[in-house]
Amino acid sequence: MSSTNVEGEKPAVHNGSDADVKVERVVSQEEHAYDLDTRAKVSDYKADAIDAENAEHNMGVLEAVRAYPMATFWAFVMSFTIIMESYDVFLCNNFVALPAFREKYGVMHEGNWYITTSWQSALQVSGQLGALIGVFLAGPLTSWIGYRWATLAGLMFLNGFIFLFYFANSLPLIFVSQLLEGLPWGIFIANAPAYCSEIVPLPLRAPATQMLQMFWAIGSIIVGAVTYVYNPVRNESAFKIPIALQWIFPTPLAILIFLAPESPWWLVRKGRLEEAANAVGRLGRRSRLNVNETVAMMRRVVELEKTEKEPNHLELFKGTDLYRTLIVCGVYAAQNLTGNLIANQAVFFFEQAGVSTNTAFALGLVVSGLQIVFVMLSWILTSYLGRRTIYLWGSAFNVVLLIALGVAASVGMSVAASNAQASLGLIISVLFTLGPAPASWVIIGETSSIRLRPLTTGVGRASYYLVEIPLIFLSSWLLNPTGGNLGGKCGYVWGGTGLFCFVVAYFWLPEMRGRSYREIDILFRRKVPARQWKKTVIDVHDDE
Incomplete structure (x- = not known):
């Protein structure tokens, strides 16, 4: 025609x-x-939305804590779920250094008992394999029933899977039980950063999400303390009691999560505005905030992102959402390439560096304790210096230390060389929690669009496991006397991968400090280069 x-x-x-x-x-x-x-709807409440956004921009950190005390508390509660993954990851890592466990399930090598490299790696990846499945379940499940009910379901299933772990009497059964425990871990790790980022005002996004790294360290402290106490024990209670202690967490946490408010952003996405207003009221002091204005601010962002389609994984890899997904996936994956694996295997690393088993466990405890302190310091640095700044400089310094570790391991066998390796391993494990690690959680919580957040955090964490699982095998082989037996020379390997991550982040990671979710959406849509974000001004009236 x-x-x-x-x-x-x-x-x-x-x-x-x-x-x-x-x-x-x-x-x-x-x-x-x-x-x-959509534009007509936004114009109806735009004035209120602008007032609420301006109020958050003008709010200091302490003022935000006073205005939203319960938001801080519920972020604390949700972050606590990370203890369970941390506890179990470090538990299996410590078991390979625990004499009673090695004597029951290991093989004799040059007068000492060792878990074979293949089983050592298998035990370390079993939970991650389950979590890899869990994070893909978490996105659709959370989009459907919300953060609270998805997390509650994970906690209840975890209670049952711990039974399997406790009564397992062979390495294959331990592997299967750990794989099943990983399923709820995937839900926790996907939901926690998103929920914490959504329930707090703009000035608290960094501290609220960085608590995840602190609870990761707390989990390792609990494991380190328990295995240190049971290190001299030469019967099954040395590893059965640490397994049983996992039951301390799920039920009390389930009660608290049941009482917690749902994310008001999720409720607004579902069109449940009255419930969203009630949730905002429960998170903050009604005398210090205007609930209707806060909900209007959320509606403005949700309406701008809204389409007639239901959220799906394919959208994560289209348009500007592809860039956002790649940032989340890249930051997650980089955690395994910039020192995290040394931190997670600290006790075994210290043993291979030449220190005694008791000293290795004690140093592991010191590492975990210092990590908590440094995470708290990172709250200040990330809030006032920015996410990109802390991430980049922390990564660069970590690369230098990793190369130094390799050098210390290359100068020959001596007490001084062993002490230098142990010291550098400790410093790397601790400083990792001052820069790249805690900044990662903030970036992960802020980068994705509100509409696709549950799916993005799930896929991002999946990238973490996809990188971590093969690297665990590599890391175990590098350290194990029956494998590569490189000891501290593995610093060269992780220094090289860390340098690659630093270069990629320098060119592609934007600075999101002080940006509302509306501003972040607009900056991505306008395709502003990452290094220009800090200097770009977004008018409070702009919607695109």
């Missing part, structure tokens, strides 16, 4: 039927009407 336009220009030629053209016009009209309807 051909047609002539009113200005006498060359007729447009269509390669379809009249019906195709009509359908195309109808779809175009519907999209246009939908866009106009």
Whole structure:
């Protein structure tokens, strides 16, 4: 069909039927009407939304804590779920250094008992394999039933899976029980950063999400203390009691999560505005905030992101959401490439560096204790210096230390060389929690769009496991006397991968400190280069 336009220009030629053209016009009209309807809705409450956003921009950290005391508490509670993954990850890592466990399940090598490299790696990846499945379940599940009910389901299943771990009497059964425990871990680790980021005001996003790293360290402290106490014990109670202690966490946490408010952002996405207002009221002091204005601010962002489609994984890899997904995946994956594996295997690393078993466990406790202190310091640095700044400089310093570790291990066997390796291993494990690690959680919580957040955090954590699982095998082989037996020379390997992560982050990681979710959406849509974000001004009235 051909047609002539009113200005006498060359007729447009269509390669379809009249019906195709009509359908195309109808779809175009519907999209246009939908866009106009969305703009009309936003204009109805835009003034309130602007007031709420300005209030958050002008709010200091301490003022935000006073205005939202319960938000801080519930972020603390949700972060506590990370203890369970941390506890079990470090538990299996410590078991390979525990004499009673090695004597029951290990092999004799040059007068000492060792868990074979293959089983050592298998035990360390079993939970991660389960968590890899769990994070893919977490996104759709949370989008459907919310953060609270998804987390509650994970806690209840975890109670049952701990039974399997406790009564397992062979390495294959331990492997299966750990894989099943990993399923709820995946839900916890995907939901916690998103929930914590959504329930607090802008000034508290960094401290609230960085608590996850602190609880990771607390989990390792509990494991380190328990295994240190039972290190001299030469019967099954040396590892059965640490397994049983996992039951301390799920039920009390389930009660608290049941009492917690749902994320008001999730409720707004579902159109449940009254419940969202009630949730905001429960998170903050009604005398210090205007609940309706806060909900209006959330509606403004949700309406701007809204489409007629239900959120799905394919959207994560289209348009500007692809860039956002790659940032989350990259930051997650980089945790395993910039020193995290040395931190997670600290006790075994110290043993291979030449210190005694008791001293290795004691140093592991020192590492975990210092990590908590340094995470708290990172709250201040990340809040006032920025996420990108702390992440980049922390990564760069870590690379230097990892190379120094390799050098210390290359100068020959001596007491001084062993002490230098142990000291550098401790410093790397601790400083990792001052820069890259805690900044990562803030970036993960802020980067994704509100609409796709449960799916993005799930896929991002999946990338973590996809990188971590093969690297655990590599790391175990590098350290194990029955494998590569490199000891501190593995610093060269992780120094190289850390340098690669630093270069990628320098060019592609934007600074999101002080940015509302609306501003973050607009900056991504405008495709502002990462290094220009800090200097770019977004007007408070802009919606695109």
